[in-house]
Structures are given as structure tokens and as C-alpha cells.
Amino acid sequence: MVKVAILGYGTVGSGVYEIIRKNAASIKRKAGDEIDIKYILDIRDFENHEEKQLFTKNFDDILNDEEVKVVIEVMGGLNPAYDFSKAALLAGKHVVTSNKELVATHGTELLQIAQQMNRNYLFEASVGGGIPIIRPLNQCLAANEIEEIYGILNGTTNYILTKMVKEGASFDDALAEAQRLGYAERNPEADVEGHDACRKIAILASLASGKFVDYKNIPTEGITGITKSDVACAAKAGCVIKLVGYAKIEDDGKVFARVCPMAIPQTHQLADVNGVFNAILVHGDSIDDVMFYGRGAGKLPTASAVVADVIDSVKHIDSHIRLMWREVKENFMMDPEEVCSRYLIRSANADLAERFIKAEIVGEVGAETAFVTGPLKEKDMKEKLGSEGSFIRMLS
Amino acid sequence: MVKVAILGYGTVGSGVYEIIRKNAASIKRKAGDEIDIKYILDIRDFENHEEKQLFTKNFDDILNDEEVKVVIEVMGGLNPAYDFSKAALLAGKHVVTSNKELVATHGTELLQIAQQMNRNYLFEASVGGGIPIIRPLNQCLAANEIEEIYGILNGTTNYILTKMVKEGASFDDALAEAQRLGYAERNPEADVEGHDACRKIAILASLASGKFVDYKNIPTEGITGITKSDVACAAKAGCVIKLVGYAKIEDDGKVFARVCPMAIPQTHQLADVNGVFNAILVHGDSIDDVMFYGRGAGKLPTASAVVADVIDSVKHIDSHIRLMWREVKENFMMDPEEVCSRYLIRSANADLAERFIKAEIVGEVGAETAFVTGPLKEKDMKEKLGSEGSFIRMLS
Numbered sequence: 001m002v003k004v005a006i007l008g009y010g011t012v013g014s015g016v017y018e019i020i021r022k023n024a025a026s027i028k029r030k031a032g033d034e035i036d037i038k039y040i041l042d043i044r045d046f047e048n049h050e051e052k053q054l055f056t057k058n059f060d061d062i063l064n065d066e067e068v069k070v071v072i073e074v075m076g077g078l079n080p081a082y083d084f085s086k087a088a089l090l091a092g093k094h095v096v097t098s099n100k101e102l103v104a105t106h107g108t109e110l111l112q113i114a115q116q117m118n119r120n121y122l123f124e125a126s127v128g129g130g131i132p133i134i135r136p137l138n139q140c141l142a143a144n145e146i147e148e149i150y151g152i153l154n155g156t157t158n159y160i161l162t163k164m165v166k167e168g169a170s171f172d173d174a175l176a177e178a179q180r181l182g183y184a185e186r187n188p189e190a191d192v193e194g195h196d197a198c199r200k201i202a203i204l205a206s207l208a209s210g211k212f213v214d215y216k217n218i219p220t221e222g223i224t225g226i227t228k229s230d231v232a233c234a235a236k237a238g239c240v241i242k243l244v245g246y247a248k249i250e251d252d253g254k255v256f257a258r259v260c261p262m263a264i265p266q267t268h269q270l271a272d273v274n275g276v277f278n279a280i281l282v283h284g285d286s287i288d289d290v291m292f293y294g295r296g297a298g299k300l301p302t303a304s305a306v307v308a309d310v311i312d313s314v315k316h317i318d319s320h321i322r323l324m325w326r327e328v329k330e331n332f333m334m335d336p337e338e339v340c341s342r343y344l345i346r347s348a349n350a351d352l353a354e355r356f357i358k359a360e361i362v363g364e365v366g367a368e369t370a371f372v373t374g375p376l377k378e379k380d381m382k383e384k385l386g387s388e389g390s391f392i393r394m395l396s
Numbered sequence: 397m398v399k400v401a402i403l404g405y406g407t408v409g410s411g412v413y414e415i416i417r418k419n420a421a422s423i424k425r426k427a428g429d430e431i432d433i434k435y436i437l438d439i440r441d442f443e444n445h446e447e448k449q450l451f452t453k454n455f456d457d458i459l460n461d462e463e464v465k466v467v468i469e470v471m472g473g474l475n476p477a478y479d480f481s482k483a484a485l486l487a488g489k490h491v492v493t494s495n496k497e498l499v500a501t502h503g504t505e506l507l508q509i510a511q512q513m514n515r516n517y518l519f520e521a522s523v524g525g526g527i528p529i530i531r532p533l534n535q536c537l538a539a540n541e542i543e544e545i546y547g548i549l550n551g552t553t554n555y556i557l558t559k560m561v562k563e564g565a566s567f568d569d570a571l572a573e574a575q576r577l578g579y580a581e582r583n584p585e586a587d588v589e590g591h592d593a594c595r596k597i598a599i600l601a602s603l604a605s606g607k608f609v610d611y612k613n614i615p616t617e618g619i620t621g622i623t624k625s626d627v628a629c630a631a632k633a634g635c636v637i638k639l640v641g642y643a644k645i646e647d648d649g650k651v652f653a654r655v656c657p658m659a660i661p662q663t664h665q666l667a668d669v670n671g672v673f674n675a676i677l678v679h680g681d682s683i684d685d686v687m688f689y690g691r692g693a694g695k696l697p698t699a700s701a702v703v704a705d706v707i708d709s710v711k712h713i714d715s716h717i718r719l720m721w722r723e724v725k726e727n728f729m730m731d732p733e734e735v736c737s738r739y740l741i742r743s744a745n746a747d748l749a750e751r752f753i754k755a756e757i758v759g760e761v762g763a764e765t766a767f768v769t770g771p772l773k774e775k776d777m778k779e780k781l782g783s784e785g786s787f788i789r790m791l792s
Contacts, residue, residue, distance in 0.1 A: 019539050019682055029606065030538040032718055124536065130683040132528075132536030140520065140528030142426040143415050143703030210425065269689065272668055286415055286700035287526040287690065293665065294686035304682035307539030315718060322428055322711060 002031075002314050005039040005062040007084055008075030009046065009055075012098050012125070015303025016072055020310075027307070031314040038068055041075075059084055063091055070313045072306060073097040074125075082106050089113045089121060094313035098125035098306050104199040108212045108327050118320045122309035127153065127200045130301025131294040132308075133280050137207050138323050144284025146208035150246040150395075151280035152273050153200040155296045156184045156191035157223050157243040161261075162274045164231050165240045171226055183276055193222035194243060194259040201245030204280070205257045206325040209249045211332060213257060219336050221260040230261075230392060233346050233370040236363035237394075239263035240271050244395060248334075256334040262395045263344045270395070337379040342396055345381075346370040347389025355384045398427075398710050401435040401458040403480055404471030405442065405451075408494050408521070411699025412468055416706075423703070427710040434464055437471075455480055459487055466709045468702060469493040470521075478502050485509045485517060490709035494521035494702050500595040504608045504723050514716050518705035523549065523596045526697025527690040528704075529676050533603050534719050540680030542604035546642040546791075547676035548669050549596040551692045552580045552587035553619050553639040557657075558670045560627050561636045567622055579672055589618035590639060590655040597641030600676070601653045602721040605645045607728060609653060615732050617656040626657075626788060629742045629766040632759035633790075635659035636667050640791060644730075652730040658791040659740045666791070733775040738792055741777075742766040743785025751780045 004020075006013050020027065020035055028034045039062050040046075040054045049055065059080070062068055071088040073095055075081050081102050085095045090113060097103065103110075103123045114121035124134045137146070152158050156178055163174035175192065178184035190196050202215035223243050234241050242264050247257040264271045269291055273279040278296025283289050295301040312321065345352070346368040353359040358374030372394065373381065385391060400416075402409050416423065416431055424430045435458050436442075436450045445451065455476070458464055467484040469491055471477050477498050481491045486509060493499065499506075499519045510517035520530045533542070548554050552574055559570035571588065574580035586592050598611035619639050630637050638660050643653040660667045665687055669675040674692025679685050691697040708717065741748070742764040749755040754770030768790065769777065781787060 015682075023539060023541060023681075026541060026606075027539065030534075030718065131686055132532040135536050136528040136532055138426075139708060140531050140701070140704050142707045143419060143423065143700040145419060145422060210422075269668070272665070284700065285419075286411075286696040286703075288694075288697060290527055290688070290690035292686070292688060295684050298684075300682040301684060304539040304680065305536070307682075308536050311538045312535060319715075322426065 001034040001036050002069050002317065003036055003038040003067045004070040004072060004310060005041065005068045006037060007041045007071060007073045007081070009040050009042040009044070010074065010076070011299045012074040012302050012306065013040070015299040016074060016306050019300065019303050019307045027311060031311040033314050035310060035314060038065065063087055068093060069317060070094045070096060070310055072310060073099055074306060075099070076101070078102055078105060085110055086113065089117055089119055092117055092119060094120045096122045096306055096309040096313060098123070098302055100126040100196070100199040100203060104202045104215045107203065107206065108325065111324055115320055115324065118318070120313050120316060120321050122312060122321070122323070123203070124309050125302050125305035127203050128278050128280055128292065128294070129296040129298060130305050131278060131280065131292050131296060132305070133204070133292050134207065136292065137204070137282065141282060141284050141287060141290070144286045146249060146282060146284050148248050148283040149204050149208050149280065150244055152242055152270060152278050153197040153245040153280070153296065154191055154243060155276035155278055156188065157197070158273065158278070159183045159276050160192070161223060161226070161241055161243065164226065164228070166274070168228065170228060171224065192224050194220040197243060197245040198259045201247055201257055201259060205247035205255055208247065209253070209255050210325050211255065211328045212325050213255055217333050218257045218259060223261050226261055229346065229365050229368070233365045234263045234344060234392065236365065236370055237263060237344050237372050238266050239344065239394070240266060241392065242270060250334070254332055254334045256336065256339055258336060260393060263392045264395045268395065338377055340375045340377050342375050342394040343373045343381050343391045344370065344394055345373060345385060345389050345391045349388045352388055397430040397432050398465050398713065399432055399434040399463045400466040400468060400706060401437065401464045402433060402468045402470065403437045404469070405436050405438040405440070406470065406472070407695045408470040408698050408702065409436070411695040412470060412702050415696065415699050415703045423707060427707040429710050431706060431710060434461065459483055464489060465713060466490045466492060466706055468706060469495060470702060471495070472497070474498055474501060481506055482509065485513055485515055488513055488515060490516045492518045492702055492705040492709060494519070494698055496522040496592070496595040496599060500598045500611045503599065503602070504721065507720055511716055511720065514714070516709050516712060516717050518708060518717070518719070519599070520705050521698050521701035523599050524674050524676055524688065524690070525692040525694060526701050527674060527676065527688050527692060529600070529688050530603065532688065533600070533678065537678060537680050537683060537686070540682045542645060542678060542680050544644050544679040545600050545604050545676065546640055548638055548666060548674050549593040549641040549676070549692065550587055550639060551672035551674055552584065553593070554669065554674070555579045555672050556588070557619060557622070557637055557639065560622065560624070562670070564624065566624060567620065588620050590616040593639060593641040594655045597643055597653055597655060601643035601651055604643065605649070605651050606721050607651065607724045608721050609651055613729050614653045614655060619657050622657055625742065625761050625764070628761045630659045630740060630788065632761065632766050633659060633740050633768050634662050635740065635790070636662060637788065638666060646730070650728055650730045652732065652735055654732060656789060659788045660791045664791065734773055736771045736773050738771050738790040739769045739777050739787045740766065740790055741769060741781060741785050741787045745784045748784055
């Protein structure tokens, strides 16, 4: 029997508890050993919990208990999650997490310690909630050079944008509805400003490139500026607007990453990913395109990804699963201003399109003319555009 | 350095060779060791091959060479693939395969031998070509009870049906086009009669249920009988026709599996999977729905799945990755006649719909009336229908 401890009894933590208890028999069959929860760490009281004896407020109870082999960090935030995770790994315990902020910030160090200790630091749940993506990227697609990885990484913003596209809602109304349904936080900044998607694409880009991509170096725009006119404009161009986390790995090892709203052609697989669903598309040199689709958040989907990592830790109780990126000193990030894209532009100046080669006018929205440009560098587009209109990048 | 041997230098075999040579550096980084091809077994001559010294026609060269740790069986067919795979495992070598027929027929025995020998028998490429599905099902979704798994498992038939649905082609014309493009074999029976999809859903159902599901017990219908009228009829009901491999695992452990053309609502994620693409949807108790999408066949996608398994074997060179189903004596397959579904029916008898509760007429196709029934057992539907019309099962 392998003893584990859960750090944090919030949404995900209680889901992990629930799944380990409910699916105990099949988990035992798959892990090859019984998994038992010995502690749950939380600063709050859970006097009415059916297993209240499991709760502790003192992390040292867990750290100093040699019987605990796997620590499940689902508290979120950088502190004390970082200290706890590091201490647990250094004590020879496996650590499993859903904490994207911690992985995106201190992942390199924690992965290194795990390797040195011959233990594992696993984080399937940190990206895409229940959608398997970290392990497929690390294992199933290992024979590929990953050239591109991108997708809809945040369910809250996708719910809001779906409302805006399908029902013509305004951003404010769609956000209010998302909050009412519990899909958005009271303070929605982390989601709507793109910070959440930014952490996730940083993790994916790090894994795909093998080099630590610091989320602080990823230009990030949220969806708070998206208007009904943008949505209408995109529709005229046969597109829908989605918040996309995007990363590209060039042949020379340079990495480009960005989070921003993009106009996606309706024929693209991502265009049909609606509501709180997420989808991640991987383009590898051998595999061509593969897409992973599912619920990117939620108690049980996220918890099931956490428990899958716990099972994997138990299967590798005395060994390290190769899962790594390295810190690279020199700057390998591409200058985003130098990156080529097509753009959907709208402007009150009906002649603006003439400044762009291969521009195609798609229609009028209010007093503005909308057109799609051919591919050009961002800095060149901005120079031509000046302050005469607004743009949305196109995915294609 | 780990030495491997490739059995069969056909489409997949040459793709495996190509990927191992081309991506040698990154494969080494991911596997933690260099992977080198020591032999290629093929009965044909490859005198002009740049590494012709690798070729042998004698399997014993490989079997008796202790340096060869991983055997890559990509020859297809039952014999001699079965004998070679078994002998290699018994000799303490890992075996990696893309051979769905062999896995679906002798998988139980080969998996057992692998376990006894503390080696691995891996078959990611046997289902979904390059799409990661076996490993996600076995690992990432391990915390779930899988309740349903189904999808578009055959690219050839999906190409043909897409042609029929999108362009109004007849089955014969669409098949001829698929053959011209190399998407269908000269003898297309294995694809168009559903045999290929049947082997694949048998493998998925076995993994999901943990019990060997014999493909011979899976009722299988192909697409040769699908007509323009069926397509038109489905369109009236807001559906497209796809060949679906379907498996359901009941709470009591009973398994239902079937391969047949189904009418899929246009709003369903699978409805947009077109051309040679495949997609597999998994419904787990915690995860809800997850979908995996990509190229289900083709030289490099399939070969990249094979090489991923080779990398995994190298990472577990002295250990067994738990991947298993067991043979169960008693019959656990549900009687397909007892299974409930909705049906899309067309009949020259305009009053036929009245025999069905909750039937909804969707329109006229030629001289026939098309309607959708409420859910009822297949045997009851057939009794009411008699010989007065034809039906297609609905996915919903």
C-alpha cells in the first residue's frame, strides 16, 4: 500500500479525495498497488468531514512521515506551494501538481531536484485540466520534432467568446453570465487578461522545445477589448474569435510564443471548440496535426488528471520518468514584431486596404471597412496601420 | 546504445527507419540512450538501399542476437508476425507493433508473456495511426472508469463517406477516387466492410474494460450498402453518416460493441471529422468527454507512434509497463438486439412512423418518408419495421 498526502482541500483537492475513494479498486488494478490517503493538509477546519482524522494544519506531519511516498500539491499559488513541493522532493517523495503558476515559475528547479532524487514531479493537470496533453507530448509524440503547439487553453474566456460569437452578447454581459454560472471568478483578471493561458502555453512551449520558456517573455493580450464590432468583422471574414495560446519552434531552435485573441476560419478544427471546452493542437514533423479536446477545467476532470499522475508515480515509485526542460542562458525567443501573420483589420478609412499587398476587403461593419491582409511582419503591419484602425491576428 | 530490429520494410517499416535516422538526436535525448537499427528483416531484396548491410531474410539472425533489445514488428498479418513476436518476447526482447490484427487476435497471450518476461508488448500504432490513444487510455485516463469509447477509426471509409456527404458522390465513385489517391487498397474489403475498424474497437474495448473483447463477437457492418438516399435522408435529420466503432462498458461489467454506419448530428464533435482523419471520443466517469483527433493512417504518422513505443521500451528496458487485459471465460458481451438506440428510418409507407413512439418525421426523400424514432431496443425496432423500410442507427 502506498500512502499519499493531499495539500489543499479546495475544488481539485476534494475531487482527488473523491476519485481515490470511489475508484479505489480500479486504481489499485492500474497502479499495481493500493493507494491510500494518509493526510490532507488545509488551514481550514473540516470537523464534519467523514474522515476528519486525515486533516492536519502542519506540513511537517507529512514531510517527516516516511510512509508518505507521494505528495499531491493542489493548493495553487506560489507560496507555500513552492516550499512544500521542494521540501517533499528533497525528502525523497514524489510530487504531483495541478499548479500551473508554480510549474511555469519554478518548474525547471523542481524537475531538476526530482531527477537528482530519482523521483518525479508530474503536472498533467496544470494544462488542459482533464485533457491528456503533457504525457502525450512527452511520450506519445516523442518521435516527433514539435513545430507548433497552440490552442484554446482557457475555458472561461472561451465561454465568454462563444456567447459573444453565437449570441451576439457584449463582453460585459457574457462575463456576468459566466460569473453567474461559476465559470468565471469574482475577480476574473487571471482569465480574461490571458494570464492563465500564458502560464499554460509557457509550460507547453518549454516541453515542446526542451528549453525553459519564461512566461514573462510571452506577449499576452486578453479579451477585455473585444467588441461586438470585432465579432461582426470576423464573421464577415468567415472567422470566429478565440483566445489562442500559441507557440512555434523554429528549425534553429528559436521559439515564438504569444497569447492573444485571434480570428480563426470557421473551417479550422479549433473554430468548433465552444463553451468551456479546451482544445490543443500539436503539429509535429512526422505526425502532422493531432488535436486533444475536452474539459479544460472543473473539479473531477482536473482531479482525474492529478490521480493519473499519482498512479504513474506509484508505478515508478523508485524511478524517474524522463520529463525535462533545461534553462538556457542566451535569448532564444523570437522578436514578436518580426513574426509574420495575416491580419483582420477594420478602419474608417476605406482606402487603407490599398496600403497592404494582397489585402481582401470582406465587408463593412458600421462605418468601418474590414479587410484581411496577406502575410506580413507585425511591425510592418503596425507601421502601415498607424492609428487609422484596429487589427486582430488571423490563425492560418 | 540500444540496438533494435525492424521486421518488415513496407510503408510503416520504412517510415520507422526514416524517423529513427532523421530524429536521432532528439530521440536520444528523450529515450536517454541512443537507438540504433541493427537489422531490417524483409523477404525482398533492397540492393540499392543506402544501408543494405542491415537487411536480412533470416529472423534467427535477430532472435539469436542478444544485442537486439527491441523488435519492431511492422509486417502486418497474423503469420509469421505471431511466431516472431512470441519468440522475441520469450527471448527477453521488447516487441513494438502496429499490427492491429495480431493484437486483436493474440494480444492477450503476448501481453501475458511480456509481463512474465518483465518486458513490454506495446501497440500504440495499432489504433488511430499517429493519434495517441492507447497510452492516454492506459495512463492519462487511469483514474477514470471508462464508460464509452467510440469514434471514426478508419480513414478510408471516412474519406469515402465525406465525398458522399459533401459532394453527393455515389459509393462507387467515391471508392474509385479513394483508390486513385492511394487512400483505399485495390481490394478494399478490409476497410469498406468494417473489418479494420472492428479490430481497432476490439482493442480499445479490451483496454477500457480490462477484459479481452474478441473481435469475432463484435457485430460489424460496412459502408458498401450506403446510398445517396441514405445520405440525403441523414441530411434532412441534420446528420451526416460516418462509420463508427463503438463500445460501451456497463456498471455491471457487461460490454457492448458494434461497428456500423451511424447518423451523427451535425452538432456532434465527430461530425466535423472529415477526409482521412480519425477521431476517438472517450467518456470517463470523472473526465466527461475527451476527444483525440489526427491522421489515423499514413507512413510517418503511424511510424511516429511506433517509434514512441520504441522510446518507451528503451526507457523501461528492464521493466514492464502495466498494460493488460485478461481473458474472461463467461460471456460478458451484451446482446446487440437488446441495446437501445434511436433510428433514422425511411420507408415508402408514409404511415410507418405511427408504429413508433416519439417518432419525428424529418422529410421526404424520393418516394420515401424519413423519420427519427425515440430510443428503443433494436429487436423491437426491427419487429415494427419488418421489411417495410431501411434504418440507420443514430449516435446521440
